[in-house]
Amino acid sequence: MTTVSRETLTALRALPKAELHLHLEGMLQPQRVLALAQKYSVPTDWDEVRSRYTLRGFSQFLELYKWATSFLREAADYAALAEDAAVTLHEQGVVYAEITLSVGVMLLRKQNVSGNFFALRNVFRRHAEAGTGPQVQFIFDAVRQFGAEPALEVARLAASLHNEGVIAFGLGGDELSLPLQEFRKAYRLAAEHGLHLVAHAGETGGPEQVQDAIDILRAERIGHGIAAIRSSAVMNTLANRRIPLEVCPTSNLLTNALDIQLNATHAKLERHPLRKLFRHGIPITISTDDPAMFHTSLLEENAAALRMGLSIADLVAINRNAFQYAFLSDAERKTFLGQFPAA
Numbered sequence: 384m385t386t387v388s389r390e391t392l393t394a395l396r397a398l399p400k401a402e403l404h405l406h407l408e409g410m411l412q413p414q415r416v417l418a419l420a421q422k423y424s425v426p427t428d429w430d431e432v433r434s435r436y437t438l439r440g441f442s443q444f445l446e447l448y449k450w451a452t453s454f455l456r457e458a459a460d461y462a463a464l465a466e467d468a469a470v471t472l473h474e475q476g477v478v479y480a481e482i483t484l485s486v487g488v489m490l491l492r493k494q495n496v497s498g499n500f501f502a503l504r505n506v507f508r509r510h511a512e513a514g515t516g517p518q519v520q521f522i523f524d525a526v527r528q529f530g531a532e533p534a535l536e537v538a539r540l541a542a543s544l545h546n547e548g549v550i551a552f553g554l555g556g557d558e559l560s561l562p563l564q565e566f567r568k569a570y571r572l573a574a575e576h577g578l579h580l581v582a583h584a585g586e587t588g589g590p591e592q593v594q595d596a597i598d599i600l601r602a603e604r605i606g607h608g609i610a611a612i613r614s615s616a617v618m619n620t621l622a623n624r625r626i627p628l629e630v631c632p633t634s635n636l637l638t639n640a641l642d643i644q645l646n647a648t649h650a651k652l653e654r655h656p657l658r659k660l661f662r663h664g665i666p667i668t669i670s671t672d673d674p675a676m677f678h679t680s681l682l683e684e685n686a687a688a689l690r691m692g693l694s695i696a697d698l699v700a701i702n703r704n705a706f707q708y709a710f711l712s713d714a715e716r717k718t719f720l721g722q723f724p725a726a
Protein backbone atom coordinates (compact mmCIF):
# COMPACT_ATOMS: atom_id res chain seq x y z
CA MET A 384 0.00 0.00 0.00
CA THR A 385 1.02 3.54 -0.61
CA THR A 386 2.08 5.94 2.09
CA VAL A 387 1.11 9.20 0.48
CA SER A 388 -0.34 12.15 2.37
CA ARG A 389 -4.02 12.98 2.23
CA GLU A 390 -3.25 16.35 0.57
CA THR A 391 -1.26 14.65 -2.16
CA LEU A 392 -4.03 12.13 -2.78
CA THR A 393 -6.51 15.00 -3.02
CA ALA A 394 -4.26 16.72 -5.58
CA LEU A 395 -3.99 13.49 -7.58
CA ARG A 396 -7.71 12.88 -7.43
CA ALA A 397 -8.36 16.39 -8.77
CA LEU A 398 -6.24 15.84 -11.89
CA PRO A 399 -8.24 14.99 -15.02
CA LYS A 400 -7.19 11.45 -15.85
CA ALA A 401 -7.15 9.27 -18.95
CA GLU A 402 -6.65 5.52 -19.23
CA LEU A 403 -4.88 4.56 -22.46
CA HIS A 404 -4.04 0.98 -21.53
CA LEU A 405 -7.02 -0.72 -19.97
CA HIS A 406 -8.50 -4.12 -20.85
CA LEU A 407 -12.24 -4.26 -20.35
CA GLU A 408 -11.95 -7.94 -19.40
CA GLY A 409 -9.34 -6.94 -16.80
CA MET A 410 -12.09 -4.98 -15.06
CA LEU A 411 -13.98 -8.19 -14.30
CA GLN A 412 -14.40 -8.00 -10.55
CA PRO A 413 -14.47 -11.20 -8.51
CA GLN A 414 -18.11 -10.57 -7.54
CA ARG A 415 -19.10 -10.27 -11.20
CA VAL A 416 -17.28 -13.51 -12.04
CA LEU A 417 -19.12 -15.27 -9.24
CA ALA A 418 -22.48 -13.92 -10.43
CA LEU A 419 -21.77 -15.00 -14.03
CA ALA A 420 -20.64 -18.45 -12.89
CA GLN A 421 -23.96 -18.82 -11.08
CA LYS A 422 -25.85 -17.60 -14.17
CA TYR A 423 -24.22 -20.37 -16.22
CA SER A 424 -24.40 -22.98 -13.44
CA VAL A 425 -20.64 -23.42 -13.37
CA PRO A 426 -19.69 -24.82 -9.96
CA THR A 427 -17.31 -22.46 -8.15
CA ASP A 428 -17.21 -20.64 -4.86
CA TRP A 429 -15.73 -17.58 -3.28
CA ASP A 430 -12.58 -19.47 -2.18
CA GLU A 431 -11.79 -20.51 -5.75
CA VAL A 432 -12.42 -17.02 -7.13
CA ARG A 433 -10.30 -15.43 -4.42
CA SER A 434 -7.46 -17.87 -4.88
CA ARG A 435 -7.41 -17.38 -8.67
CA TYR A 436 -7.38 -13.60 -8.18
CA THR A 437 -4.32 -13.88 -5.92
CA LEU A 438 -1.69 -14.15 -8.58
CA ARG A 439 2.01 -13.93 -9.11
CA GLY A 440 3.61 -14.52 -12.49
CA PHE A 441 2.67 -14.04 -16.13
CA SER A 442 1.45 -17.54 -16.91
CA GLN A 443 -0.75 -17.53 -13.80
CA PHE A 444 -2.13 -14.18 -14.97
CA LEU A 445 -2.93 -15.54 -18.46
CA GLU A 446 -4.62 -18.50 -16.77
CA LEU A 447 -6.79 -16.16 -14.67
CA TYR A 448 -7.61 -14.07 -17.77
CA LYS A 449 -8.70 -17.20 -19.65
CA TRP A 450 -10.80 -18.48 -16.76
CA ALA A 451 -12.50 -15.18 -15.87
CA THR A 452 -13.34 -14.36 -19.51
CA SER A 453 -14.83 -17.84 -20.00
CA PHE A 454 -17.91 -16.48 -18.18
CA LEU A 455 -18.43 -13.71 -20.74
CA ARG A 456 -20.72 -15.63 -23.08
CA GLU A 457 -23.24 -13.21 -24.54
CA ALA A 458 -23.75 -9.52 -25.23
CA ALA A 459 -25.61 -9.00 -21.93
CA ASP A 460 -22.51 -10.18 -20.00
CA TYR A 461 -20.33 -7.62 -21.76
CA ALA A 462 -22.98 -4.95 -21.07
CA ALA A 463 -22.97 -5.84 -17.36
CA LEU A 464 -19.17 -5.64 -17.31
CA ALA A 465 -19.28 -2.26 -19.09
CA GLU A 466 -21.73 -1.02 -16.46
CA ASP A 467 -19.29 -1.97 -13.65
CA ALA A 468 -16.40 -0.42 -15.57
CA ALA A 469 -18.08 2.92 -16.30
CA VAL A 470 -19.01 3.37 -12.64
CA THR A 471 -15.53 2.42 -11.38
CA LEU A 472 -13.75 4.73 -13.84
CA HIS A 473 -16.02 7.63 -12.95
CA GLU A 474 -15.26 7.13 -9.24
CA GLN A 475 -11.54 7.38 -10.07
CA GLY A 476 -11.90 10.71 -11.87
CA VAL A 477 -11.16 9.12 -15.26
CA VAL A 478 -12.73 11.40 -17.87
CA TYR A 479 -11.44 9.64 -20.97
CA ALA A 480 -10.52 6.01 -21.71
CA GLU A 481 -9.30 4.04 -24.68
CA ILE A 482 -10.57 0.62 -23.72
CA THR A 483 -9.03 -2.51 -25.18
CA LEU A 484 -11.30 -5.42 -26.06
CA SER A 485 -9.84 -8.92 -26.43
CA VAL A 486 -11.58 -9.54 -29.73
CA GLY A 487 -9.17 -12.42 -30.37
CA VAL A 488 -10.72 -14.18 -27.38
CA MET A 489 -14.29 -13.45 -28.58
CA LEU A 490 -13.43 -14.98 -31.96
CA LEU A 491 -11.84 -18.03 -30.36
CA ARG A 492 -15.11 -18.60 -28.51
CA LYS A 493 -17.06 -18.07 -31.76
CA GLN A 494 -18.97 -15.11 -30.38
CA ASN A 495 -20.83 -12.39 -32.23
CA VAL A 496 -18.22 -9.65 -31.96
CA SER A 497 -20.32 -6.76 -33.24
CA GLY A 498 -23.23 -7.83 -30.99
CA ASN A 499 -20.93 -7.76 -27.95
CA PHE A 500 -19.37 -4.52 -29.11
CA PHE A 501 -22.61 -2.56 -29.61
CA ALA A 502 -24.02 -3.80 -26.28
CA LEU A 503 -21.02 -2.62 -24.28
CA ARG A 504 -20.45 0.53 -26.31
CA ASN A 505 -24.03 1.65 -25.71
CA VAL A 506 -23.58 1.31 -21.95
CA PHE A 507 -20.46 3.52 -22.03
CA ARG A 508 -22.22 5.98 -24.32
CA ARG A 509 -25.20 6.28 -21.98
CA HIS A 510 -22.91 6.94 -19.01
CA ALA A 511 -20.84 9.52 -20.91
CA GLU A 512 -23.96 11.38 -22.00
CA ALA A 513 -25.35 11.37 -18.46
CA GLY A 514 -22.04 12.60 -17.04
CA THR A 515 -21.73 9.41 -14.95
CA GLY A 516 -18.85 7.85 -16.90
CA PRO A 517 -15.85 8.71 -19.06
CA GLN A 518 -15.82 9.41 -22.77
CA VAL A 519 -14.65 6.14 -24.34
CA GLN A 520 -13.09 4.88 -27.57
CA PHE A 521 -12.04 1.30 -28.28
CA ILE A 522 -8.98 -0.69 -29.29
CA PHE A 523 -9.50 -4.15 -30.79
CA ASP A 524 -6.77 -6.49 -29.57
CA ALA A 525 -5.60 -9.68 -31.23
CA VAL A 526 -3.92 -12.36 -29.12
CA ARG A 527 -0.35 -13.08 -30.14
CA GLN A 528 -0.21 -16.79 -29.37
CA PHE A 529 -3.39 -17.39 -31.41
CA GLY A 530 -1.46 -16.55 -34.60
CA ALA A 531 -1.55 -14.38 -37.71
CA GLU A 532 -4.83 -15.48 -39.32
CA PRO A 533 -7.05 -14.75 -36.30
CA ALA A 534 -5.19 -11.42 -35.90
CA LEU A 535 -6.08 -10.51 -39.47
CA GLU A 536 -9.73 -11.22 -38.70
CA VAL A 537 -9.54 -8.94 -35.64
CA ALA A 538 -8.07 -6.18 -37.84
CA ARG A 539 -10.88 -6.65 -40.38
CA LEU A 540 -13.50 -6.36 -37.64
CA ALA A 541 -11.81 -3.26 -36.23
CA ALA A 542 -11.87 -1.70 -39.70
CA SER A 543 -15.56 -2.51 -40.15
CA LEU A 544 -16.40 -0.77 -36.85
CA HIS A 545 -14.08 2.19 -37.32
CA ASN A 546 -16.98 4.63 -37.58
CA GLU A 547 -18.61 3.23 -34.46
CA GLY A 548 -15.93 4.13 -31.95
CA VAL A 549 -13.09 1.69 -32.68
CA ILE A 550 -9.97 3.79 -33.14
CA ALA A 551 -7.05 1.37 -33.01
CA PHE A 552 -5.80 -2.15 -33.53
CA GLY A 553 -3.45 -3.82 -31.06
CA LEU A 554 -1.79 -7.06 -30.05
CA GLY A 555 -1.65 -8.58 -26.56
CA GLY A 556 -0.99 -11.98 -25.06
CA ASP A 557 2.28 -13.86 -24.82
CA GLU A 558 5.18 -11.90 -26.32
CA LEU A 559 7.43 -14.91 -26.26
CA SER A 560 5.13 -17.01 -28.47
CA LEU A 561 5.41 -15.77 -32.10
CA PRO A 562 7.64 -13.19 -33.83
CA LEU A 563 6.10 -9.83 -34.69
CA GLN A 564 6.82 -10.33 -38.41
CA GLU A 565 3.83 -12.66 -38.47
CA PHE A 566 1.51 -9.76 -37.72
CA ARG A 567 2.76 -7.36 -40.37
CA LYS A 568 -0.20 -8.04 -42.65
CA ALA A 569 -2.81 -7.44 -39.94
CA TYR A 570 -1.18 -4.15 -38.98
CA ARG A 571 -0.94 -3.07 -42.60
CA LEU A 572 -4.63 -3.77 -43.14
CA ALA A 573 -5.56 -1.81 -40.00
CA ALA A 574 -3.42 1.15 -41.09
CA GLU A 575 -4.94 1.14 -44.58
CA HIS A 576 -8.35 1.57 -42.95
CA GLY A 577 -7.21 4.58 -40.95
CA LEU A 578 -6.90 2.83 -37.60
CA HIS A 579 -4.21 3.78 -35.11
CA LEU A 580 -1.69 1.10 -34.14
CA VAL A 581 -0.57 -0.03 -30.70
CA ALA A 582 1.19 -3.16 -29.44
CA HIS A 583 2.15 -4.84 -26.19
CA ALA A 584 5.96 -5.16 -26.35
CA GLY A 585 8.84 -5.23 -23.92
CA GLU A 586 6.64 -6.41 -21.05
CA THR A 587 8.10 -9.88 -20.51
CA GLY A 588 10.15 -9.84 -23.74
CA GLY A 589 13.37 -7.96 -24.43
CA PRO A 590 14.04 -4.46 -25.80
CA GLU A 591 14.19 -5.84 -29.36
CA GLN A 592 10.44 -6.46 -29.08
CA VAL A 593 9.91 -2.73 -28.64
CA GLN A 594 12.17 -1.92 -31.60
CA ASP A 595 10.34 -4.51 -33.74
CA ALA A 596 6.92 -3.16 -32.76
CA ILE A 597 8.07 0.25 -34.01
CA ASP A 598 9.96 -0.88 -37.13
CA ILE A 599 7.87 -3.83 -38.28
CA LEU A 600 4.36 -3.00 -37.06
CA ARG A 601 4.66 0.82 -37.06
CA ALA A 602 3.16 0.93 -33.56
CA GLU A 603 2.43 4.50 -32.42
CA ARG A 604 2.32 3.63 -28.73
CA ILE A 605 3.85 0.73 -26.85
CA GLY A 606 2.02 -1.19 -24.13
CA HIS A 607 4.44 -1.54 -21.18
CA GLY A 608 7.76 -1.34 -23.07
CA ILE A 609 9.71 -1.36 -19.83
CA ALA A 610 12.35 -3.65 -21.37
CA ALA A 611 13.61 -0.48 -23.06
CA ILE A 612 15.49 0.20 -19.82
CA ARG A 613 17.96 -2.50 -20.96
CA SER A 614 18.89 -0.70 -24.20
CA SER A 615 19.98 2.90 -24.53
CA ALA A 616 19.44 2.64 -28.30
CA VAL A 617 15.77 1.70 -27.80
CA MET A 618 15.34 4.41 -25.16
CA ASN A 619 16.77 6.93 -27.61
CA THR A 620 14.40 5.77 -30.36
CA LEU A 621 11.40 6.22 -28.06
CA ALA A 622 12.55 9.64 -26.86
CA ASN A 623 13.60 10.98 -30.26
CA ARG A 624 10.56 9.73 -32.13
CA ARG A 625 8.16 10.69 -29.33
CA ILE A 626 6.71 7.20 -29.02
CA PRO A 627 5.00 6.84 -25.65
CA LEU A 628 5.14 3.92 -23.28
CA GLU A 629 1.89 3.01 -21.53
CA VAL A 630 3.37 2.02 -18.18
CA CYS A 631 1.35 -0.13 -15.75
CA PRO A 632 3.49 -0.51 -12.61
CA THR A 633 1.41 -2.85 -10.44
CA SER A 634 0.74 -5.10 -13.43
CA ASN A 635 4.49 -5.35 -13.98
CA LEU A 636 4.99 -6.26 -10.33
CA LEU A 637 2.33 -8.97 -10.22
CA THR A 638 3.08 -10.57 -13.59
CA ASN A 639 6.79 -10.69 -12.63
CA ALA A 640 7.59 -8.54 -15.68
CA LEU A 641 9.48 -6.27 -13.28
CA ASP A 642 11.65 -9.13 -11.99
CA ILE A 643 12.30 -10.27 -15.55
CA GLN A 644 13.40 -6.84 -16.76
CA LEU A 645 15.53 -6.14 -13.67
CA ASN A 646 16.91 -9.68 -13.55
CA ALA A 647 15.84 -9.75 -9.91
CA THR A 648 13.68 -11.83 -7.61
CA HIS A 649 10.81 -10.18 -5.74
CA ALA A 650 11.87 -6.67 -6.77
CA LYS A 651 9.89 -3.98 -4.99
CA LEU A 652 7.68 -1.57 -6.92
CA GLU A 653 10.02 1.28 -5.90
CA ARG A 654 12.63 -0.23 -8.24
CA HIS A 655 10.34 0.11 -11.26
CA PRO A 656 12.21 1.80 -14.18
CA LEU A 657 9.40 4.32 -14.79
CA ARG A 658 11.36 7.23 -13.33
CA LYS A 659 14.50 6.51 -15.36
CA LEU A 660 12.50 6.14 -18.57
CA PHE A 661 10.72 9.43 -17.83
CA ARG A 662 13.97 11.26 -17.04
CA HIS A 663 15.42 9.96 -20.30
CA GLY A 664 12.79 12.06 -22.08
CA ILE A 665 10.51 9.22 -23.20
CA PRO A 666 6.82 10.20 -23.23
CA ILE A 667 5.32 8.21 -20.36
CA THR A 668 1.67 7.57 -19.59
CA ILE A 669 0.40 5.62 -16.58
CA SER A 670 -2.38 3.04 -16.78
CA THR A 671 -3.79 0.10 -14.83
CA ASP A 672 -3.88 -2.67 -17.51
CA ASP A 673 -6.23 -5.10 -15.69
CA PRO A 674 -7.19 -3.26 -12.51
CA ALA A 675 -9.59 -5.84 -11.02
CA MET A 676 -7.03 -8.61 -11.48
CA PHE A 677 -4.17 -6.50 -10.14
CA HIS A 678 -6.29 -4.99 -7.34
CA THR A 679 -5.40 -1.46 -8.35
CA SER A 680 -6.80 1.81 -9.69
CA LEU A 681 -5.39 4.74 -11.63
CA LEU A 682 -5.14 6.71 -8.41
CA GLU A 683 -3.12 3.91 -6.83
CA GLU A 684 -0.79 3.77 -9.84
CA ASN A 685 -0.21 7.52 -9.60
CA ALA A 686 0.53 7.18 -5.89
CA ALA A 687 2.94 4.32 -6.66
CA ALA A 688 4.81 6.61 -9.06
CA LEU A 689 5.33 9.07 -6.21
CA ARG A 690 6.96 6.27 -4.23
CA MET A 691 9.34 5.75 -7.15
CA GLY A 692 10.60 9.30 -6.64
CA LEU A 693 8.43 11.26 -9.06
CA SER A 694 7.02 14.61 -7.96
CA ILE A 695 3.48 15.93 -8.22
CA ALA A 696 4.72 18.17 -11.08
CA ASP A 697 6.02 15.04 -12.86
CA LEU A 698 2.62 13.41 -12.42
CA VAL A 699 0.83 16.44 -13.81
CA ALA A 700 3.09 16.11 -16.89
CA ILE A 701 2.46 12.36 -17.11
CA ASN A 702 -1.31 12.75 -16.82
CA ARG A 703 -1.18 15.52 -19.45
CA ASN A 704 0.77 13.11 -21.66
CA ALA A 705 -2.15 10.69 -21.63
CA PHE A 706 -4.31 13.31 -23.35
CA GLN A 707 -1.42 14.49 -25.52
CA TYR A 708 -0.91 10.99 -26.94
CA ALA A 709 -4.55 9.87 -26.92
CA PHE A 710 -6.16 9.17 -30.27
CA LEU A 711 -8.38 12.25 -30.01
CA SER A 712 -9.18 15.01 -32.48
CA ASP A 713 -7.25 18.25 -31.95
CA ALA A 714 -10.40 19.97 -30.66
CA GLU A 715 -11.16 17.21 -28.13
CA ARG A 716 -7.53 17.15 -26.99
CA LYS A 717 -7.56 20.90 -26.44
CA THR A 718 -10.74 20.68 -24.36
CA PHE A 719 -9.27 18.00 -22.09
CA LEU A 720 -5.90 19.72 -21.75
CA GLY A 721 -7.72 22.94 -20.86
CA GLN A 722 -8.92 21.22 -17.67
CA PHE A 723 -5.35 20.98 -16.30
CA PRO A 724 -3.97 23.46 -13.78
CA ALA A 725 -1.80 26.11 -15.47
CA ALA A 726 1.89 25.07 -15.47
Ligand code: ADE
Pocket residue numbers: 406409448555556557583586634672673
Ligand atom coordinates in the same frame (compact mmCIF):
# COMPACT_ATOMS: atom_id res chain seq x y z
N1 ADE B 1 -3.96 -8.92 -21.98
C1 ADE B 1 -4.45 -8.35 -20.88
N2 ADE B 1 -3.47 -7.88 -20.11
C2 ADE B 1 -2.30 -8.18 -20.75
C3 ADE B 1 -0.95 -7.98 -20.46
N3 ADE B 1 -0.53 -7.38 -19.34
N4 ADE B 1 -0.03 -8.44 -21.33
C4 ADE B 1 -0.41 -9.06 -22.44
N5 ADE B 1 -1.68 -9.27 -22.77
C5 ADE B 1 -2.63 -8.84 -21.93
Ligand code: ZN
Pocket residue numbers: 404406555583606672
Ligand atom coordinates in the same frame (compact mmCIF):
# COMPACT_ATOMS: atom_id res chain seq x y z
ZN1 ZN C 1 -2.28 -4.89 -21.48
